[in-house]
Amino acid sequence: MHSSDSTRSALIVGAGIAGLTTATALARRGWRVEVVEAGASGATAGWGLSLTGPSLRALDGLGLAGQCLAAGHGMSVITNVDVNGDTNLIELPRLIGDDRPAMAGIARPELHRILRTEALRLGTRIHYGLSVSALRQDGGRTRAELTDGTARAVDLLVGADGIRSGVRDLIGCVAPIRYHGQMVWRARVPRPGWADSIHTFAGESHQTGVVPISRSHAYVFLTENGVPSDVLPDAGLAARMADLLAPFTGRVAEVRPEVARSGSVIRRPVRTALVDASWSDGTTVVIGDAAHAPSPQMASGAALAIEDGLVLTQELDRYADIRAALGAFTDRRRERCSAVVRTSVAIARLEQERRHRDAYPLIDACHQRMAQPA
Ligand SMILES: Cc1cc2nc3c(=O)[nH]c(=O)nc-3n(C[C@H](O)[C@H](O)[C@H](O)COP(=O)(O)OP(=O)(O)OC[C@H]3O[C@@H](n4cnc5c(N)ncnc54)[C@H](O)[C@@H]3O)c2cc1C
Structure with a gap:
């Protein structure tokens, strides 16, 4: 040049x-x-x-x-469900105009x-x-x-x-x-009807949630604590993520089979x-x-x-x-x-x-x- x-x-x-x-x-x-x-x-x-x-x-x-x-x-609202099942709604500020979504x-x-x-x-x-x-x-x-x-x-x-x-x-x-001892998981799944905005669910050990990414799809995220920075084979990721979601009930239990079936699961170190x-x-x-x-x-x-x-x-x-x-x-x-x-x-x-x-x-x-x- x-x-x-x-x-x-x-x-x-x-x-x-x-x-x-x-x-x-x-x-x-x-x-x-x-x-x-x-x-x-x-x-x-x-x-x-x-x-x-x-x-x-x-x-x-x-x-x-x-x-x-x-x-x-x-979307403009985050629904947080705590470990006792209590719900907390957060209305997000709309930074690009009142008539457009917040995120x-x-x-x-x-x-x-x-x-x-x-x-x-x-x-x-x-x-x-x-x-x-x-x-x-x-x-x-x-x-x-x-x-x-x-x-x-x-x-x-x-x-x-x-x-x-x-x-x-x-x-x-x-x-x-710096690696911080956590792995972040994400799985692409069909969007559940109720997931019209972000929903998060706190568990005893991990936090998970569902984020819509289109009319038809969403991703499920999960943060796993206390793990070494290792690499697992792609083939086993969906089953492993579904295992980590097993303690969750309600809506997470509903999307869990889709996670197990997902052909698009990633696991990345928190760095x-x-x-x-x-x-x-x-x-x-x-x-x-x-x-x-x-x-x-x-x-x-x-x-x-x-x-x-x-x-x-x-x-x-x-x-x-x-x-x-x-x-x-x-x-x-x-x-x-x-x-x-x-x-x-x-x-x-x-x-x-x-x-x-x-x-x-x-x-x-x-x-x-x-x-x-x-
Ligand atoms: C699992 C995960 C989930 C995340 N989720 C979110 C989220 O929801 N929202 C959010 O805002 N952020 C999120 N982040 C953070 C976000 O992805 C990054 O901050 C963002 O991608 C940074 O953009 P970047 O262009 O600086 O780097 P990158 O996206 O890493 O892009 C760097 C590019 O450079 C290329 N490259 C690397 N080395 C070389 C080289 N030597 N020569 C030429 N090209 C090279 C790479 O191939 C890549 O294309 C997430 C991160 C992770 C790991």
Whole structure:
């Protein structure tokens, strides 16, 4: 990529939520954008995602909230059923207007399809099965050597390559990945008629729940405590998750046979990571999970990732000097993102100690904070 004209150029590493939304935000501002993604095209796993109010607000900033709501399932109430069967309803704040839902459930492949389509429509080039092997600062630009033997010299390089970020390593940023002794399970099931919004159910040991992701489907989630960070064979996951749900009665017992039959069950470790020092080196910056990965329980990783792209673009608009823009970007994002990661760590600890009730005020305070503009 050569900037022989005045168009600024960016290379984004990773075509996940952060990478694709940043590509769209930059392309909208006239940047020439290329994305390299290590995985194969369309390789996104099939489980669902909760897009909280701040996620929808950030997507709305890119003009994409409407499409996500149409492809997913909008909702504004969470029904929490405690261990005694008592019900507590939470009305969620509607951050994108009183006439639109507060949040949405969506299948990950659908979200990625929407994000990818928009980035491509704006002229972004996306290369799959490709990554960076070396980075060097060179006269105010970043020179990247790619794994296919080619190289790019760009005005900006964005590492949006997730919690195990290779870009983070290449620029010498340190972010220890911490495992918190929990596994998160998700199973895609036909949507039960009563699951028109999120329902959670607290058990003696685990918490579970149902999140609608379309008119026809939902996902069942479960957090398992006190387990080593091991990998189980895919073939046994549905039966194992159904076993973990066995102590639950009522509506969970009703969906349990569907979990046992589900062909789409995932089990992922609860891990967090946070870059403490600078998120950038020269004109290279890390964003999304590469800079700050919260645990899934906060359902806020997508919001932080999309906000990153918007805020980064705003700061690049404000400063002609890219290094100054990256410094301002990190200054604006650090406290908000760190707070979500810190809350995640605290929740994981409280859940491990079976103190779910003590976690609720922390989760609530963090969501209140996230409701404030980015
Ligand atoms: C089980 C689970 C459930 C979750 N549920 C929710 C939820 O409901 N709501 C929510 O908001 N958040 C949720 N999260 C968190 C959310 O998924 C992440 O915060 C979000 O995906 C971060 O986006 P990202 O683009 O930064 O990283 P990623 O989504 O990890 O994307 C990184 C991309 O970079 C690619 N990549 C990696 N290495 C390289 C490389 N070296 N070169 C090129 N490409 C590379 C990867 O293949 C991937 O496509 C959940 C997380 C987990 C694990």
